[in-house]
Amino acid sequence: MSPLDRTLVLYGREFDGFTRAFSEQFALVPELPARAELIEIKALEDIVLDGPEVLDGSIDLLLLNTDWLPSLIASGRVLPLDTYLANSPPDGWPDAWVPSLRALQTGPDGRVYGIAYHDGPVMLIYRRDLYESPDEQAAFVGKFGYPLAPPRTWREYLDHAHFFDRPEAGLRGTVLAGLPDQHNNIYDFLTHLWSRGGELVLPHRTSGLDSGAAHEAITFLHDLWHVDRVVDPAAAGWDSVESGVHFAAGEAAMMVNWCGFAALSADPSSPTHGLVAATSAPAGPDGSVATMNAYWVLAMAAGCTEPDRAYELIRALAAPEMDVITAQSQGSAVRRDTWNRPDVQALAPYYSALESAHAGARAIPRDPGWPTMAEILNEMMAAVVSGTDPLKQLAQAHDELQAFLGGSA
Structure with a gap:
């Protein structure tokens, strides 16, 4: 040849x-x-x-x-x-x-x-048909006291997830990808951390996981799975692609995920064909929006x-x-x-x-040590998805990250 x-x-x-x-x-x-x-x-x-x-x-x-x-x-x-x-x-x-x-x-x-x-990047993807339904809008105002529109904050996102969570009808409030593959499980945490004003790595290469923002971020994600229970438990085994496939199948009202998964609804045979829209991810308490870029x-x-x-x-x-x-x-x-x-x-x-x-896109630290950092976060989030005490896991991850950064500076 x-x-x-x-x-x-x-x-x-x-x-x-x-x-x-x-x-x-x-x-x-x-x-x-x-x-x-x-x-x-x-x-x-x-x-x-x-x-x-x-x-x-x-x-x-x-x-x-x-x-x-x-x-x-x-x-x-x-x-x-x-x-x-x-x-x-x-x-x-x-x-x-x-x-x-x-x-x-x-x-x-x-x-x-x-x-x-x-x-990418990460955006809020939602079911336009649900959000534009007059019946859904009236019911939402009656329950929460403000108009139904794509959630602008994580507080609103949680309200919406509760409102639309109807497992008996095959509809969940939201979708997460819980598979511990160092991908969406980590990105979800970082998106919440950044939107709350936190950082993974602080100046002088020290861990930023011992912060109020990190506590809020990991608690919010833990609660979606185990307290609010607005996520299909099977999603603990889904990677990002599978989570997008389930959303396109009409199994959830919204998700914060890679915007490209909205294209899975483009097929005319898709149950959600023509019914999906996308906008910016929700903001944190101070109005900060973190758009993950990978x-x-x-x-x-x-x-x-x-x-x-x-x-x-x-x-x-x-x-x-x-x-x-x-x-x-x-x-x-x-x-x-x-x-x-x-x-x-x-x-x-x-x-x-x-x-x-x-x-306004952000990315993970551009550091040759990222694979080790990712494994620390991966283990932390795998434990959180499985139901382990989130603050205990966060403290352990903080200690491991601090030791790694100190040892590799």
Whole structure:
């Protein structure tokens, strides 16, 4: 087999939207034969962060979460793209991508290690048909004394979750993803922490978990599961994708989740087709809104034996027509010009609001030590979801994080 006939290998997360998109996109560039190996997210993380395949030439390209990039950049497991971007940039680079979709793949050395492929951010996704129902509006005012509209605060969110929680009718107040996969369970906690004015890591690399904001955040999440009981207990085993699937099936009134999951209702056969809307996540007591920003980027594995061809595939996948295919496949497009297309805006309710949502987006600490921090938070949240005393778990996580930060400063 000549080098030009060799099939490039891309590893990424298992997700139907990615499967559909890559199948169609790869067919449009037959001169760059490629196949996608899409696997469960924890298995992908293990390979990306520690597996020999990233270094030995088994993998050419990675579709990876931006959370992992600081560690990968520090350990030299991904290659910079700057020379390629200077000589043969994707169409519209860099201004076709908002700044927050370029920042997280830029290393401390100022070099670029990937191009965004699938976008967040976290938003409030809700059942428009329920919120616009005159009967529901009248009943809500009668019970709570204020108009029914998408919740602007976490206090309102809790009222709404109680109001709509009707398990006997197959409707829950909200959806959470409780699977301890270092993904949504951690992001939910950080979203609540930040919106209450807290921080995970304070100046001088000390833990911020011993704070009133952290106490409020973990107590609120614990209570959703075990006191308010407005979440399906089965969600303790759901990852982010499964939580989005259950919402699209019409099983909950609202959720704070990655906005891309609203696209799961785009299929005309979906029970919630045309019934879903999206807006900013609720605010904390002082009005602060925390929009979690994490996204999936195409990066080049350090062991890639054909970097020129691998970059050409990244460049092809970043083109305007490819981004539209991502949107049509129920992924989430990343280019401004895609977001502004009327046909794309018709696919999902969040595209017209994405640029404003990104304006206030926040991300996890850009620290090579993040995998260890994430494991500490993961264990904390797994215990909370299972019903363990939340403040006890928070105190333990604080001690572990403080010890780690002190030991790695």
